[in-house]
Amino acid sequence: MDAVTVATPREDPIAGLGAVHTRSWVVTMMLDLAGYVDDEDLGSGTAVEPAVGFGAFLVPMIERLIASCRRHGRPISTTGSAIVAYDLDPRAVEESRRRASVLLRAHGLSAALTRRLVTGWVRHGDFLLEAPALSQIRWVIGNPPYVRVEDVGRERLLSYRALWSTMRGRADVYVGFLQAGLEVLADDATMTTICADRWMRNQYGATLRSVISQRYAVDACISMYGSAAFETPVAVYPAITVMRNGTQRRTLLFDREAPLDQDHGATLLHAWRQGPADTPAARAAHAQWTRGWHAGPAGWPTRRSARVTAAERRLPTLAEAGVHVSMGPATGADTIYVTHDTAGIETERLIPAIGAQEVRRGELEWIGRHLINPWDDDGLVDLGQYPGLKRYVERHRPRLLERHTARAHPDQWWRTIDRVRPQMAATPKLLIPDIKERIFPVLDNGQFLPMHNLYYVVAPTWDLRVLGGILMSDIATQFVSTYSVRMASGYFRVSAQYLRRVRIPAYPTIPPALRRQLRTAFDARDLPAANDAANRAYDLRTA
Structure with a gap:
């Protein structure tokens, strides 16, 4: 895709910028789900954080990158392209760079190397407009901003829609972030995000659901209903998804009414690591491994929908029943x-x-x-x-x-x-x-x-x-x-x-x-x- 010229953020601010900060235990769980762990040679690939905020994901990612470099004998000085993090808010860029610098200096890096790394890792920019220049990304991890479409300036919105086909109608900005994150992935690479689950079922998410069913795989879908996933309360309820640039396999589905907390999250991670063969581990986590995932634009049903699916096969709709x-x-x-x-x-x-x-x-x-x-x-x-x-x-x-x-x-x-x-x-x-x-x-x-x-x-x-x-x-x-x-x-x-x-x-x-x-x-x-x-x-x- 070709890049689209647009007014700079100073000329065209997005109202509110949609910043909602993720709790540390949720970040830890998501990094583990993503496979962004120091067992892997993290410096050999690139991880993208599309909306860095104040560094809730960035700082623990750097900690894991440092540990991985030590384990794999890779000089940290060679990891300038290992992380790419964006934010439209210059205050967020400044603060996340500061926090990253404190961490690197604590690990003994020189001021000059620290400055070079954090300046390269954390960029003042719009991920939706920068993403077309990215490719072969191994991990996309983060919390896309929840910005309503009416809070985006007209020129910027037109630019978004020219690039991202899923941003139709009333689709909020995070829908474009999800499509962009998927499109920059290398083969078999993953995107792990937490955001409002509305797109999974409502009308404006239909195009994105079609894109995913045609070209990508859903490896995990974890409902966060009632969970204290963010530092401040939100008016929607979120879900964590792990999606992969590859063919569909089994999906870990957690869709329990009770809130997911840190202890239960650890049990869920155990089931994730054990895989579909370990049914008792999934059962202990109140989760299940589904066979495949949903096709086409229809809303994604939940685990609670087994009876609904059976009824759909046998019974008429309201209109068909004269209602x-x-x-x-x-x-x-x-x-x-x-x-x-x-x-x-x-x-x-x-x-x-x-x-x-x-x-x-x-x-x-x-x-x-x-x-x-x-x-x-x-x-x-x-x-x-x-x-x-x-x-x-x-x-x-x-x-x-x-x-x-x-x-x-x-x-x-x-x-x-x-x-x-x-x-x-x-x-x-x-x-x-x-x-x-x-x-x-x-x-x-x-x-x-x-x-x-x-x-x-x-x-x-x-x-x-x-x-x-x-x-x-x-x-x-x-x-x-x-x-x-x-x-x-x-x-x-x-x-x-x-x-x-x-x-x-x-x-x-x-x-x-x-x-x-x-x-x-x-x-x-x-x-x-x-x-x-x-x-x-x-x-x-x-x-």
Whole structure:
């Protein structure tokens, strides 16, 4: 690939730079997983740290490099190309060089040699723009920065996307780091990283997953859910992956709900060193060696997904079972369109509206808000026909004009982003919040219009309470947890794309007695009873 010219970091800073510092025990475990150990002649190859930060990986890497040189009789002075570390932040470059210098001087290196080595090892630059000049790298190790795409300047983002095909749509910057790290590897070399696991399951990671399945191998995938992997708390939950430029073999998969700590990490490392032949070691680490890995762009399922995979082979999707998932309308200004302030507005322009916060406890707890609806069956209403509505939107006109939809349709500035369909309020449906620790359906018999932070489920051929009993069960939630994004809070983002992947039994196959049990469990919000009935409805004994 050709290098792309871009503004210097001083001219085009990336907001925040995404620095999150990794704890030392996690660094140690990752270096061991990577095989960056002093048994190896580390000076004979090159290790890349794509985002050096303040040296969390760099300093222990240098310690291991020094030990390796002593063991293999290699002068440390010959290791100028053994490490290449980048950072956009000049403060990080300065501090990591300082820490590296202190270590080298403590090992007796002269000031001149120390200065030459650390200046060559630690570079002020952008790995995503420098990577095309790299090749035959033996190890890529580190913690790619978590930078949202909207925090990157336009020119820099265009440069990234010109180089890295996986940085599409909403893909955050670390996705490009993963692709770049893989592309610089020598044959059979590895990349070991810790970063948010979202790319493994969400839409913007699909291209990267395809690239990996076509050209690389996944040797280890270690969930860090609930683990204190970083020096400061993060809002996403990370995973460690070891990926290799080679053909796929067995994969060590650790996907336990309990947090991974330092002691358990040592047990996991033992299983890694023992390899697939030592099943007891993997079992002791609560891990498993999978046969192969997932192909194509589909989200990477987790260890918890065995039942999901079996159900996918036998059962219909929600849509195939006559169940339709939608989301409430977006307005672009909820504080204006969804309100208690309805005095003087024509009744036919008001619809009782309900949001996620009003169903979180499993019951409808309407707080009295209405959606102000500027649409009728023929389209956007004529404000001249509704003087009360006109007075209200004119009062809020400056704010409404700020919305993109108003700028795009200046002659329809009072419109909502999505067209509102009042008949949906009168339709019986199940309501599901978009962020929750599990699927948590609540029945609306036809009273409210759901807002855009609620999904709603319509199923004309179903008893909605029976369907609610199935959807509140652990097995239904397991579909979402297998493919969805889990945040550090433990909550899932329950989006339509994941809900639509849920498999359920066809309604006619559920015996009447089991329907009654599901209905009763849903009405009582009795999770154990719902699980018992759902497991039998899914016929998991044959899965």
